[in-house]
Amino acid sequence: MGTTQLETVPEPKYWHLKTVLSEALDSEFAVGEILPNERELAARFGVARATLRQALEQLELEGRLQRRRGVGTAVAPPRVGVDVGSESGPRSWPGAPGDAWHTEDHEQAPAPAAVARLLDTGAGTPVHAVRRSRTTGDQQVAAEILYVPADVVPALPAGQDPADSMAQRAARARAVLRELHRLDLQGQDRTVELGSARAEDARRLDRLPGAPVLVVTTRYIADGRTAAVSVATYRADTCRLSFSDADALPLAG
């Protein structure tokens, strides 16, 4: 009977569903509007709820939808562009005046293995860990931990007393940044990769653990060595990282 169906590649249902939903979002829904619930949508399209969810997951990954347990599934606004670079301009230390971050916390602890590798030191080297966060408008978009080896910025007098206040910890964090600014920044390099939010990051970003994040790792070079390492996790669903040129035209749209 020969080859009856030539190149008939049956599209998975969830893939087709995603396309249909995507078009419906463009034409029939406004940003912020709540969709019918999953059971209802699944019934309407004649598929199992799990199949519908597979389509919704993809759309959420692409930043088209935003789902919240106990609330519903809403049409997401377009991704916000967050400046990450000014790559062509002069480099500057984190915490320089006017940067977009809010300094929140500080502690001293041994460096995690992955960080120690980036710092070219042995695992467990004592480091400062400075926590910062970044918002655009009312939305939390990124959480960062900045690691500074204790032999770059010496340990601070304030003790490790776990009972010290948030304000004290934040003040110590700012003090570490001030010390860092005394050094001469020679260069930096930066990588971007996909990750999934660990429990702590998820909490800070108002997402569930495992949510997709863009991990931006920056090494700051001073005195011919790696003087600090920053690991920043951005919400992948809501963010578009922007490495703009100072000379370039503003991005449309």
Next chain:
Amino acid sequence: MGTTQLETVPEPKYWHLKTVLSEALDSEFAVGEILPNERELAARFGVARATLRQALEQLELEGRLQRRRGVGTAVAPPRVGVDVGSESGPRSWPGAPGDAWHTEDHEQAPAPAAVARLLDTGAGTPVHAVRRSRTTGDQQVAAEILYVPADVVPALPAGQDPADSMAQRAARARAVLRELHRLDLQGQDRTVELGSARAEDARRLDRLPGAPVLVVTTRYIADGRTAAVSVATYRADTCRLSFSDADALPLAG
């Protein structure tokens, strides 16, 4: 009876599974080694296959595993760092000598709406679409389409004959790039965001449709306007995008 369980947040099974598997990968498996199949693993951990798959999906997203239908689930090598920037160095046009891309195909067509917006032209403006791909070693890591408006590089004499050979089409693509190089590049800006592979990209990247990709969008500025737009999709599972400084030390690890 009061609050019997204080802050007992039951960890989802798949999340715990992921942690256990992740540790097993570090200690008990070599890169490239094939894991037991999903039904076997699910039985061994006493969970449904769907639950196990949720854990495997996360690990694949993080670049720890590589799954292939009909073959099995293997331990993935560490992500490869792919240079995307030399951001601090002089900017250069795509296709400049020594760049990492292979020029493959060319066609002329109306610009998709999203591209037209970036080009600051109306939708449907005729553009050249140059397709390029990038490999590291034997692995396909990225697929790109470069859009150049027809009023920046004029239409090429070679006809739209759909029967022209691959070699002819590649030659036309290179011709477009050559014309582009005659312009004075004033600047560029670049964004990175998470996307999912469309059917064509998935094929070129040897992945299933919907696979997570890092979408790098670059606008090239010349003569005070956007002279070209590149949309490059990198495999998010295997790639770490690197924006290295020329001055910086080489990245360890």
Next chain:
DNA sequence: GAGTGGTCTAGACCACCTG
């Protein structure tokens, strides 16, 4: 308490790869 999305199960069948 009612309604939402998140997790989990135990099955089935399909598309793909390899011997």
Next chain:
DNA sequence: AGGTGGTCTAGACCACTCT
């Protein structure tokens, strides 16, 4: 042909948010 991962189903229960 046999084994793999990919898709899909029809349920169940849980965690969360709102009123």
